[in-house]
Amino acid sequence: MKLLTAYFTLGYPSPSMFTKLLKAAEDSGVDIVELGIPPRFAKYDGPLIRRSYEHVNRLGMDHWQLLKEARRSISIPIVVLTYLEEWVKNFTSFVDKVHEIGVDSILLPDLLIDYVDVFEEYFENAKRVGLTLFTSPSMPDKLIMRVSSLSKLFLYYGIRPTTGVPIPVDPTTLVRRIRSLVKNKLIVGFGLSLNDIADVLKAGADGIAVGSVLIQAINDGGVESVTKLLKELRGVIDGV
Amino acid sequence: MRDKYEPMVNTLNKYLDEILPNYWYNIVPDLPKPLPPPIDPPENSSRIELLQQILPKEILKQQFTIDRFVKIPDEVKEKYGVLGRPTPLYRAKALERFLDTPATIYFKFEGALPTGSHKVNTAVPQVFYAHTEGVDHVTTETGAGQWGAAVALAAALYGVKATVFMVKASYDQKPGRRALMEFYGAEVVASPSKLTKIGVEIVERNPRHPGSLGIAISEAIEYALENGYRYVMGSVLDVVLMHQSVIGLETMKQLELIGEEPDVLVACVGGGSNFGGFVYPFIGLKSSKKMEFVAAASAEVPKFSKGWYKYDYPDTAGLLPLLKMITLGKDFVPPPIYSGGLRYHGLAPSLSILIAEGIVKWVEYKESDILEAARIFAKTQGIVPAPESAHAIKAVIDIALQAKKNSEKKVIVFNLSGHGLLDIENYRSMMLRYQKQ
Ligand SMILES: Cc1ncc(COP(=O)(O)O)c(C=O)c1O
Numbered sequence: 001m002k003l004l005t006a007y008f009t010l011g012y013p014s015p016s017m018f019t020k021l022l023k024a025a026e027d028s029g030v031d032i033v034e035l036g037i038p039p040r041f042a043k044y045d046g047p048l049i050r051r052s053y054e055h056v057n058r059l060g061m062d063h064w065q066l067l068k069e070a071r072r073s074i075s076i077p078i079v080v081l082t083y084l085e086e087w088v089k090n091f092t093s094f095v096d097k098v099h100e101i102g103v104d105s106i107l108l109p110d111l112l113i114d115y116v117d118v119f120e121e122y123f124e125n126a127k128r129v130g131l132t133l134f135t136s137p138s139m140p141d142k143l144i145m146r147v148s149s150l151s152k153l154f155l156y157y158g159i160r161p162t163t164g165v166p167i168p169v170d171p172t173t174l175v176r177r178i179r180s181l182v183k184n185k186l187i188v189g190f191g192l193s194l195n196d197i198a199d200v201l202k203a204g205a206d207g208i209a210v211g212s213v214l215i216q217a218i219n220d221g222g223v224e225s226v227t228k229l230l231k232e233l234r235g236v237i238d239g240v
Numbered sequence: 241m242r243d244k245y246e247p248m249v250n251t252l253n254k255y256l257d258e259i260l261p262n263y264w265y266n267i268v269p270d271l272p273k274p275l276p277p278p279i280d281p282p283e284n285s286s287r288i289e290l291l292q293q294i295l296p297k298e299i300l301k302q303q304f305t306i307d308r309f310v311k312i313p314d315e316v317k318e319k320y321g322v323l324g325r326p327t328p329l330y331r332a333k334a335l336e337r338f339l340d341t342p343a344t345i346y347f348k349f350e351g352a353l354p355t356g357s358h359k360v361n362t363a364v365p366q367v368f369y370a371h372t373e374g375v376d377h378v379t380t381e382t383g384a385g386q387w388g389a390a391v392a393l394a395a396a397l398y399g400v401k402a403t404v405f406m407v408k409a410s411y412d413q414k415p416g417r418r419a420l421m422e423f424y425g426a427e428v429v430a431s432p433s434k435l436t437k438i439g440v441e442i443v444e445r446n447p448r449h450p451g452s453l454g455i456a457i458s459e460a461i462e463y464a465l466e467n468g469y470r471y472v473m474g475s476v477l478d479v480v481l482m483h484q485s486v487i488g489l490e491t492m493k494q495l496e497l498i499g500e501e502p503d504v505l506v507a508c509v510g511g512g513s514n515f516g517g518f519v520y521p522f523i524g525l526k527s528s529k530k531m532e533f534v535a536a537a538s539a540e541v542p543k544f545s546k547g548w549y550k551y552d553y554p555d556t557a558g559l560l561p562l563l564k565m566i567t568l569g570k571d572f573v574p575p576p577i578y579s580g581g582l583r584y585h586g587l588a589p590s591l592s593i594l595i596a597e598g599i600v601k602w603v604e605y606k607e608s609d610i611l612e613a614a615r616i617f618a619k620t621q622g623i624v625p626a627p628e629s630a631h632a633i634k635a636v637i638d639i640a641l642q643a644k645k646n647s648e649k650k651v652i653v654f655n656l657s658g659h660g661l662l663d664i665e666n667y668r669s670m671m672l673r674y675q676k677q
Contacts, residue, residue, distance in 0.1 A: 044277060044279065046288070137268075137305070138274055167300060177269070
């Protein structure tokens with residue numbers, strides 16, 4: 001079965017709505033959720049997700065409290081998403097906190113880009129939780145090959161330079177290039193449109209990740225819209 | 241094999257098909273490290289989003305659909321043939337003799353193309369894609385005029401209008417290239433100009449601003465955005481370097497045909513397109529032999545010795561997303577050297593990585609040094625090199641003389657990215673400038 005991964009910004013659009021969204025996701029057939037901790041600089045995020053960060057920052061929330069509640073309210077795997085840049089100085093205590101809360105993995109999109117020379121150190125350091133690695137088309141084949149089996153739960157492959165901006169790419173070509181290099185479950189995301197999904201899965205991906213379209217759905221119609229969209233996505237994925 | 245086939249202009253037809261590649265080569269999957277993605281600044285609107293209104297769709301697609309080999313469309317391949325691809329690979333025997341070196345020197349002559357440089361290799365596909373997407377007007381910047389002339393020609397081939405923002409310093413120095421662009425039917429505007437907001441702002445601050453490529457790029461982009469045109473970019477972007485890979489792929493075949501393997505590959509560097517196009521196939525596809533790669537840049541635009549490797553804007557107004565590259569800063573105003581094509585603050589991100597990793601070595605030369613190298617080349621091989629390309633020649637001469645000292649039979653291959661017949665007045669000025677000293 002192909003995997004559906006859903007991204008939510010921690011606490012967006014409000015703490016109570018956020019918890020409801022998580023439950024709705026679980027009930028709509030989502031396999032894994034990624035929860036984004038708002039960074040100071042969302043390097044690889046497009047306007048929609050950036051605005052969601054600004055929004056929750058303005059509300060001023062306790063990320064750890066929100067994570068704890070998230071953990072209590074759903075039983076599917078939770079991957080915490082944040083930039084390593086934010087935590088380099090206190091990475092160990094960051095991992096400790098995440099570990100204590102009981103999330104399943106951490107995803108750091110900038111780990112293999114800005115910290116590629118020392119990524120193994122961080123990898124070791126995060127062992128008690130585990131890292132889900134983020135790769136992209138601008139990474140060398142050799143690196144993708146080397147890291148793919150190390151990644152916890154799945155290997156993430158972001159096919160656009162940023163989330164939520166419909167830069168024209170050819171998903172089939174991009175997924176084909178790396179499918180044979182990846183000895184792990186391959187989940188493809190970043191700016192995925194409904195049209196991309198079938199292509200991506202047919203080209204050999206094991207699942208998809210959606211984020212910006214969910215934020216848009218939250219903005220448009222809250223839990224109801226998100227539920228509808230996720231069910232539709234589940235249907236599309238299962239139909240491929 | 242060498243007896244049967246000397247690498248010369250009159251390549252036999254049966255070799256032509258073998259030499260002209262069917263695919264462009266993209267080095268990104270073969271780089272030693274991940275290429276940091278373009279990013280948006282922390283504040284303001286998304287530059288990445290804006291790209292969709294700036295570049296032809298297919299160019300954007302090629303830029304971000306990273307694959308090792310990309311098929312060259314038949315229509316583009318045909319135009320490459322019309323314009324004289326494959327270009328010749330010559331042996332510089334007279335230069336070898338003059339230097340009395342045991343090294344063998346070959347050069348790929350991109351100056352054989354109609355506008356006199358390699359630039360048309362990417363101008364043609366970019367304008368082709370724009371044209372197929374229904375765009376009837378393209379804009380661009382140019383320094384010395386080599387890139388502008390290539391765009392003007394490509395636009396003429398597809399019946400598309402072209403507006404070229406030419407760096408003021410070059411606009412004044414190089415009336416020949418301006419005339420050439422106009423002859424092909426392009427509209428040429430001195431930059432900073434009054435046609436754009438950024439141009440007006442800069443002129444207000446300094447009415448005698450000499451301009452820079454960074455400013456001209458911003459003007460060309462703003463003008464395209466304002467009018468719904470598309471912008472074509474002459475260097476720096478990975479997709480441009482990929483189109484230029486025809487240079488290196490052909491050279492590989494041509495060397496293969498004569499049973500030769502290079503020890504050193506040399507090209508000059510502005511934004512990095514002729515260097516990347518020429519050298520990348522050897523870096524990425526030939527791992528059998530240990531080779532040296534040398535990038536020759538201008539000491540007056542000292543990006544290697546004085547630049548930083550950091551995120552910076554490719555254009556002065558910051559209309560494009562930030563790229564991680566070796567840069568002197570987007571506001572760097574280079575001195576008015578005559579190598580207009582090297583007066584650029586940044587460098588292609590892929591080449592920046594290769595430099596930072598020490599895989600590509602660099603040298604920087606002063607204008608007075610390259611003048612002498614250019615004259616040696618002209619007086620031995622007969623070809624007047626573009627001042628940009630003369631930086632590569634200077635590096636080749638130094639390497640060949642070093643080989644002489646060490647009695648090494650090195651095979652040196654360099655890219656002569658352009659001829660300098662339209663720069664001849666500039667050479668005259670250089671002679672006056674430096675011989676007086
Ligand atoms: C003849 C010639 N060589 C080299 C260059 C430098 O550009 P690039 O580094 O992109 O090849 C130029 C740019 O205008 C040029 O005209």
